[in-house]
Amino acid sequence: MCGSSRLNGSAPTKTQQNFIELCRHLKVEPRDYKHFYSKLKDRLNYWKAKDLWQKIDKRAAHPDYEQGQACHQHKCLVLGAGPCGLRTAIELALLGAQVVVLDKRVSFMRNNVLHLWLYTIRDLLNLGAKKFYGRFCSGSIHHISIRQLQLILLKLALILGVEVHTGVTFEGLLEPAGGSTGWRAQVSPGSHTAAAFEFDVFISAGGGRYVPDGFKIKELRGKLAIGITANFVNRHTKQEAQVQEISGVARIYNQKFFQELQSEIGVDLENIVYYKDDTHYFVMTAKKGSLLKKGVIKQDFPDVNQLLAPANVNQEALQEYAYDAADFSTDHMLPDLEFAKNHAGRPDVAMFDFTCMHRAENASLVKERKGKRLLVALVGDSLVEPFWPLGTGIARGFLAAFDTAWMVRNWGKGVLPLELLAERESMYQLLSQTTPENTSKNYASYSIDPSTRYPNVSLSCIKPTQVKRLYDIEDCKAKKPMKPIIIIKPKKGKCHTTVTVSMRLEDLLSWCQKNTAGYKHVKVKDLSESWRSGMALCALIHNFRPELIDLSSLDEYNITGTNKLAFDLMEREFGITPVMRASEMTTCGKIDQLSMVVYLTQIRNALTEKETPAGNEGPFLEAFITLKLSSSEVGGSELCYFCNKRLYVLERGSAEGKFFHRSCFNCYQCGSTLRQGGYTFHSDTGNGEPVEISSPPPHISVRRKGSYKISVDPDFEESAECLTPTEQKDQPPSNSHEPNKPSELNLESTGIENQQNNGSASVPVPAPRASKAPLYPPLPKPRTVHNVLPQPSHAPKESEQNQEETHHNLPPESKSKPSLRKLQLSEEEKAELLSQDSDTETPASSSAASTSSSSKQHEGGEEEGYWSGGTATGKSLRNRRCMRRKSEPPASTQPQHGKMRSKFSPWNLSSPRLQQRFSVLRVAPSG
Ligand SMILES: NC(=O)C1=CN([C@@H]2O[C@H](COP(=O)(O)OP(=O)(O)OC[C@H]3O[C@@H](n4cnc5c(N)ncnc54)[C@H](OP(=O)(O)O)[C@@H]3O)[C@@H](O)[C@H]2O)C=CC1
The missing domain is CATH 3.50.50.60 (FAD/NAD(P)-binding domain)
Incomplete structure (x- = not known):
């Protein structure tokens, strides 16, 4: 602020000029915003200043600010140096952020006098208002002129290292141009140095007439x-x-x-x-x-x-x-x-x-362009226009400033955008109803933490899924030209048809992006590699069914474990069978897009529960599959294990870790069709042919291959198959399994192992499956599944097997049976894949708006009485x-x-x- 370059084009007020002089005199550089306050304090130590430092230090020592480290990597632009813009700027500076304030006015000349609630008086006194303005609230009526209030706040902001530029008009946001450039502001005059400031938080405090892009305003009318x-x-x-x-x-x-x-x-x-x-x-x-x-x-x-x-x-x-x-x-x-x-x-x-007052429908939003996120928030009249003779303007304006600072603090702590927005909107529901009576009377404890101000506040009354519309992420669909990439060859007797499969894929991709937006460690750019870590799948599940998954327990480096969890949940909760093994996600060189498309399509259908007209999807999927399988990308798992012929995903079955045509899954001896869990491998054939076993489930199939044993979990076919002999050694000893939660992997402890060994030392002996009902009473399906895989992120390989075991240890009743049927797309599913964008909002997504409209009535009622x-x-x-x-x-x-x-x-x-x-x-x- 002091440097003349920083005032390029702007018009400093008298206060700012004096401040610049003071900085020059004391040889402190306000551009060094991180250390400015402490340096100023060191050099200005006469008694009156010391009193002020004491007050500021006390406030700054509040744990919420984490000693100025809470937001030290963040840069905030505040539009408007009105009371609310400045009050917000002060809080952001205390959080350690770099803060720049712009205002088009060149002087603070508002004579009007504001009525103050007791908490605002206490707040300002605690910040040293009387040191700046001795007559502050000395009378019996609590009021202050807007000009004086602005001056107090301006001085405080400057002391805390906030840059304030007056005479600068904000004209709009400039999206990141790519590379390392971030969000910037278009300002007038264009040559002003503020134009080069890049920020990740934008606070709009431009007063009642200023509404930034993306916000909707409701009008409240009275008599x-x-x-x-x-x-x-x-x-x-x-x-x-x-x-x-x-x-x-x-x-x-x-x-x-x-x-x-x-x-x-x-x-x-x-x-x-x-x-x-x-x-x-x-x-x-x-x-x-x-x-x-x-x-x-x-x-x-x-x-x-x-x-x-x-x-x-x-x-x-x-x-x-x-x-x-x-x-x-x-x-x-x-x-x-x-x-x-x-x-x-x-x-x-x-x-x-x-008569007329305005109120924004929501208080915040997040924009994301070129991978750069921007948190946008409204405060002051820009958020809720007050019935100002009551002093609600400043009182509610400051409350919103604190709420906003709390949100920015959470932004600094890496809270995910949707969670952040949901919490902010939950708080916002309260704002228009706040009165001195229903806010906390313990003014001394007021901080940016909403719980210190709003008794019984619920910060989760709005759910992340309800604020998805507030997360404005770059629309890849709009940016990328849609090129038809697949031409379906006509079937006999049918005319040539070109199907723009890419459009469908982009629909699917777009749906996935929208529903995984904002999740940590998730960046969906395609329908293959972006899904490798499993985090995106978990994000999808969490987005629709947050109660099913505890995101904080996920480890992005534990690829198998995370995918396993996601696959299991998808299967158990939505009946969607995995199209590949969790371990494949770690080991395969390239993720098969076909499999992912099929899998994600089923997921989209299940999660959106959208009925689609039958018959639309088939050609697209067929075309896509044909194209994929005829390409050189056909991998080993795309040939039938038994007949060695091409295997389409729709007809694919799997067992023993192998994929095959379901029609090929027949008993070697009698030729009858086998079912999952109702077979074993005949040891004498030498090549592991399946044989139907007469005994009813439970069964287990054990076969020997090479020098190691494969123990197959019928429900989780990927269990141990991929183990190398070395990895096999790494398996935990049998006694590491919980005795009461057996699975195929802990058969050793159930005595089945003995049975096998007794059968023959060299030839594997079929063993009954041991996982079904008789041993364990059915358990209710858990509502919430926490990822109980506390493996260190740096040692994923070693931990993967254990993690899989953890899942195997779930009571069998909590697992759903595998269903080959699920590998097929239903007519509806097919139609869905071909249908137009299915990205429909869930009913809940509009409830933020409906909440606000319901509160409107209340609000209307509140203000109406004053008209x-x-x-x-x-x-x-x-x-x-x-x-x-x-x-x-x-x-x-x-x-x-x-x-x-x-x-x-x-x-x-x-x-x-x-x-x-x-x-x-x-x-x-x-x-
Ligand atoms: N008449 C009154 O009694 C007023 C009372 N107040 C009180 O203050 C409270 C809070 O006000 P607050 O929310 O801080 O808003 P304010 O209106 O006090 O401050 C907003 C500031 O932002 C400026 N501004 C608006 N658009 C831009 C832009 N595009 N670029 C740069 N600057 C811009 C405004 O200039 P400009 O004003 O020129 O648009 C104004 O100086 C109110 O609730 C009320 O109690 C505030 C204002 C007037």
């Missing part, structure tokens, strides 16, 4: 209420000091006052507030009829925008109207009322529409009567009524029983 604000110069004279503030008076409570106001000067108001701060600040709600009568509004229009359009407002008449109201309500005690100037140098009086005192419902009237005057005993000792009402509402501080002149409640001056 017409026309607001007028007016600021008059405060000369801070003795006479001015004696004039009492009006913390809020509404017509329904002081009809006499409003009637006299109307009859004497023709000003007809619903309510009025007067705060004495940097300016004499008045805010009031005026009735349309009197504005028309007084010529403030030139012409009546039913449309509010037309009604209050600048062309339809007479500015002089408006000034006169506001002046009269201010003068009358202060009993003509303010001498020489003179309008303060606004940022444009004109008399600071404004008329606007209280107009004169039109209050009986219920709201009752609520208002229950509100206590400030001079009465503290609210905590009072019964709570009207729970959505803020006891700090300026409107609430008046009472129909007030007997002072005009029945206006007067409180001690603040300043």
Whole structure:
């Protein structure tokens, strides 16, 4: 900030200029944002500064910030140096991030005065607000001018190493161009150094009118209420000091006052507030009829925008109207009322529409382009426009700033985008309903951790699957040209047809990408190699059935174990038989795309449960298979073990670790068709022919091949087949198996091994299968399967066998039977593969929106009551009567009524029983 290069093109405010001077004088370089604060602290150590450092240090020492390491690798751009943008920037700096703030304004000139909730006062006091502004909240009414608040926050932000550029307009996000470039901002002036800043977090705090791309805004409308604000110069004279503030008076409570106001000067108001701060600040709600009568509004229009359009407002008449109201309500005690100037140098009086407020449908999103992720979040008015006379703007604005900082902290900790977004949106559901009553009263413990502020907050009420639409990942489909790559040769009697199989593949790929987006160690780029680690399969499962899988227990280097888990779950939960062995995923040179396409297609069908018209998929799949199998890529497993002829995946069966035509799986002796588990290998044939065994299951087949034994698990055909003699030695001893969870792999411990050995030392003896029901009572299907494979990632080979065993150790009832039928695609499945993009949102995915719409009602209800005192419902009237005057005993000792009402509402501080002149409640001056 200090270096002139950093101010290239921007217009520093007076505060910034002073800061630059100070840095020069102390020879500290603010560009060194990581060490700037500590250096400044070292060099500026007079008593007043020390007091400030103490406060900042205390805040910075909060465990949430992890001593400034929580986000030290992250770069944040904050749009808007309003109170909320700056407050967020401070938190991000405390988390250790590099923070740049942009604002198009060249000065902080907002005179309007904000009402503050107690927690915001405590928050600012804790940050040393009084060191910057001695009069901060010294009066009995808690308020501050926006300008002063911004200055306090600006100074704090600068001290913490935040770069603040004023006079710079943000014009949009620039996507990464590729290579190592990241996200950048398009700014005006274009030559500004902020244009080169690359960031991975973008906070939009541009106020109510600014909505960044990707966010939808809801409009909340209430009964017409026309607001007028007016600021008059405060000369801070003795006479001015004696004039009492009006913390809020509404017509329904002081009809006499409003009637006299109307009859004497023709000003007809619903309510009025007067705060004495940097300016004499008045805010009031005026009735349309009197504005028309007084010529403030030139012409009546039913449309509010037309009604209050600048062309339809007479500015002089408006000034006169506001002046009269201010003068009358202060009993003509303010001498020489003179309008303060606004940022444009004109008399600071404004008329606007209280009727309409905006609220973003969601608070955050993640964009990903060229592998670079950007977290985008809204805070302040850009997120929820407040009913600002109540102070909800700053109060809720700061709450959202903390919530956002918490999200960025989690971003820094590597929380996955969907989980991050789900948590943020869960918090956001609360925001519009927060009041001083329903937030924690323990202000001292407030931190960015939402649980310190919102009692009983549920951070998981929105699920990751519900926020998928907020994860905007590059659309490969749109970017890549779709080239038809397969031409199906016509069948006899049929016309030539070109099937753009690539389109279907891209549909499938796109579906996979969308549903695995954001998962750690998962990057789906194709339908083959991207699936090798098994992490993508696990991500798919987790995306649809998070309860089935504990992602944190996965090890991306344990390829066999992870694939095994995924295959097992797919089979058990969705009935999808694996098309290759888990161990193949480690050992095979190239993953067979055909197998993966078939497998993923079945998965998509099962997970989306989408009914598709039959008959569409066949040609595509057939074509694809034909093409693949006729290519040189046909591997060993694509020839039938028995007849040695080409084997298509759709007709493929497997047993004993071999693939074959299901029609070839016949008994060597009697020729009858064999079923899984109902055979053994005839030892005498010498080549391992299958023989039907008469004894009913359970059975086990054991055969000898070469010098080692293969023990076959009928349910998990890949069990030990791939073991080399050396690996066989590495198998754990039999006593390592849990005695109560036998499987084919722990047969030694069940005595079956003895049976085998007794049969013959040299010739394998068929042994009964030992895994079926008689031994173990059926267990209910577990709802959640944790990957119980705690193998060290650096030693996958050694651990793989053990991991497989772990799965074998599952009670057999928890495993589903293998089904060759599942290797076939049903007509529906085939149709699905050919159908258009099946990427339909799950019903739950829209629930974030529906939640917000349901909360809208609530919100509407909340704000509605404030629109107009004169039109209050009986219920709201009752609520208002229950509100206590400030001079009465503290609210905590009072019964709570009207729970959505803020006891700090300026409107609430008046009472129909007030007997002072005009029945206006007067409180001690603040300043
Ligand atoms: N009239 C009032 O009484 C106001 C009250 N407030 C109070 O402050 C609270 C929080 O405000 P907050 O959310 O921080 O928003 P603010 O409106 O205070 O701050 C947003 C800042 O961002 C600037 N900005 C907007 N778009 C861009 C852009 N594209 N590039 C650069 N700068 C941009 C705005 O300039 P510009 O304003 O010129 O668009 C403004 O300075 C409100 O809830 C309310 O309580 C805030 C503003 C006005």
